[in-house]
Amino acid sequence: MSITVIYSREEKDHTFSLTKNRFLLIPFLFIILFTTSTWFIQSHYKNQLAQFKITALNEHDISKDKYLQLIKIQSDEKLIVLSSKLGELEAKVSRLNMLGERLVEKSKLPKEEFDFETIPATGKVEKVASNDTFQSSLLLQTIENIDLRLIKKEKQLTRLEIALNNRHLLDESFISGRPVRGKGSWISSLYGTRKDPFSGKLRSHKGVDIAGPTGMPLVATAAGVVIESGKRGGYGLMVELHHGNGLVTRYAHAIELTVKVGEIVSKGQQVAVMGSSGRSTGPHIHYEVLKNGRQVDPDYYIHRIAG
Template sequence: MTSAWLLQSHYHQQLIQHKINSLNERNAIKQQYLQSMQSQTSLQLQSLTEKVGQLQAQGIKLNSLGERIIEKSNFPKEEFEFELNENTEQNTKEDIPTSTLNNPAIVVTPELTILNKSVSQLAYQYEKSQNLLQQLEITLNNLHLVDELFISGRPVPDESSWISSPFGTRSDPFTGRLRRHNGVDIAGYTGMPINATAAGVITTSEARTGYGFLVEINHGNGFKTRYAHASSLVVSVGDVVEKGQQIAVMGTTGRSTGPHVHYEVIKDGRQINPNYYIQRLPS
């Protein structure tokens, strides 16, 4: 009986030790699993943090692009504000079942997967918005360029100037004979600013016989404008000027009887009547 008891006690101890060893092995496996989950979670968190940072930078770029578009248009400012929603992560968590959130063994990867998907969708929306805004900016730039190249208005302030001699055949103020006048004379006062009637490139800025101090601007598409009899010039050949920018100062140099600007519009090398361009409104 003693031997049987000892034998039973020995096997009982071995069984207990086996259970302990099995439990330790399961704990070790579980610990390895949790460490693996932690590693994966860290990587996913790092990736998610980088994406959020990229979205914030992209949001700043979009806002800057939106501001440029607002400056070139009459669009409302609120339509072009792009900010990353700081509650994205919290809102996503609210969509996850409570049973999943309370289970530390399986919560991390599913949660981050959903968050990652949400951020990816937001990134796609940002990219799409950026493409649309870039297209819109290109369109507005083209419209602005068309407006800048559109020849219109007088080259001097309207309220202080008047047309003293029209385009066409007229009596020459020096000889009294009929002579063709290839431009329009707009009188004013010495020192009045002479402005470009459209954007372009300065091709002539010099003193020329008959014209006095002369500026010529090439506007492209075969169009040029001339501004003569200035007292001084404020631009040089090769300068790019904007519509309305001052290019000279009114005077009475060259073949002139008083302070005025002789204004010509040239199309494909031929002077045409400037009255149409003087009277038409900006595009």
């Protein structure tokens, strides 16, 4: 088969003959062209996709590095803060040690009962180690050690507090000193046998008389409970305190009473005002100390030192 194609250009005719063999070659050329174009397009997009993946991976790596760097910074900051807190805890332990030592010394308690002499190291960790895991473990171990030491100090201070409270209670109930407050008083009559100021005859005097100006405060010589507050015969206005262990004190010839029955008073608290009520020749206090119901010489208690 022969096909003739005639086309005109520039007023000339051109003839092209297409034989059967040439005609069959046309589809084959189209296939080659299509295949080549497809391969080129696929290669182009594969290269773009690969480049995109590389770019994405690079950006991911950069983001990952930034994230890790941020985590590292935050970790370092936490370690620094934690180190600072440890320094503060160490300082607190040190202050507890010094406080305990001063309290033991002041209270005159046996020092061997309270171990406050070991002074712990103080101060924060100045430099954070490069190995965060190791540093964190070290700080956690330090925290545990400090916690144990604080528990120990707390127990020691609790024992010390109990001991001091017991000592305070003993001191409070320890009868000592004069039953007056202020200057201008003097002992006018001692315990024992003396001439009665009214009859002139020898009589037993069961207390100590302390003279002074009217209105001088009369104070408890030990902590106790008011078991009597009122007027009683020759005693005049009188206060009687019970201190436990069979000990009682009396404060007589007052012009005014400042406590009531059942009231708890502390050592040194005012219980009355000096006067001359009852069988008295002038302003003074008749002071008695009773042990198991019997009067004893108050002079021993007046001059003894508490503690």
